[in-house]
Amino acid sequence: MSRKRTIASLAALAVAVALAVVVPMSSASAATCATAWNSSAVYTGGxxxxxxxxxxxxxxWTQGEAPSTGGSGVWADQGTCGGGTQPPPGTNCNHPAWVAxxxxxxxxxxxxxxxQYYRAKHENPGYDPIISTWYWEPYSCGGQPPTTPPGGNTGFVVSQAQFNQMFPSRNGFYTYSGLTAALSAYPGFAKTGDETTRRREAAAFLANVNHETGGLVHIVEQNQANYPHYCDTSQPYGCPAGQAAYYGRGPVQLSWNFNYKAAGDALGLPLLTNPWLVQNDAAVAWKTALWYWNTQSGPGTMTPHHAMVNGIGFGETIRSINGALECNGRNPATVQSRVNAYQRFVQILGTTPGNNLYC
Known part of the structure; x- marks a missing residue:
């Protein structure tokens, strides 16, 4: 081979290499898609x-929160994959009306x-799309953006920044968006009375939640030895999910089969047969806490909601949640822990704690 031909060949090769470098990669080869997100899977950092x-x-840590740039911010966008962007939304808006x-x-x-339109993420027997957010998700139809999820514009007296300040070490499961989505189930919560009353009720609820979960850290009860104890077999419906299935879960650590049955009936959710929803869906978890707060008196004589909106005081909320074990001098250190959190939270919300802090 002549030197001239060799030089020409090398020049051609150089041009080819240059073209290979300059020509941009197609979107199809930009990135390989990772394994598809699974709503029931647990994801940890990285x-x-x-x-x-x-x-x-x-x-x-996250579970059940679909990847997006909103929500709690747990997901970081790594760019398109598999050859393109999200396919355009359907143009067919002749979908049937929802029937309970x-x-x-x-x-x-x-x-x-x-x-607005909603798509079933999981099969269900006609649960309400704006309450049962584990089963339904907003759907974009005809090129219009999907419905803002419940809680997107709630007027809640606690901002996301204040929520993060209250719970700096919280578990990623306990999202602010999950809390605001749950508010629609009990519209009177933190929206009854004057501004001071509303802020005090929100602070009281979150202070008790703070104590029950160790600062929104624990999703399920930590003492597994207790798990088999929460099945009251005298109930006619028994414990269809298993004797050890009704342990404490969520912000108020909902426990016992009869509480799961009552909360599920009130919220339109199958909590008796699927109690794991409370630890898999943030909105469901928050709804069970609001159910107890707004409708149950527990060992007390009134609901915590009634105690706060009628000026009875924070102490009565403790009695309604765990008064049999803590009030009337039984466990003053635990009561003080709840009071300390309440005083800190009302300060964050710019109001005063009021009277009757103890039980």
């Missing part, structure tokens, strides 16, 4: 998942009474 044509990386009690397979799309 784990990845793909969702709607994009890769996402978890910043901390009708069976919906996963993937079903319905028009809710507010005129």
């Amino acid at each position: 784990m990845t998942a793909s969702h709607n044509g994009r890769n996402w990386q978890a910043k901390w 009690g009708q069976w919906y397979p996963a993937g079903s799309i319905v028009r809710y009474t507010n005129g």
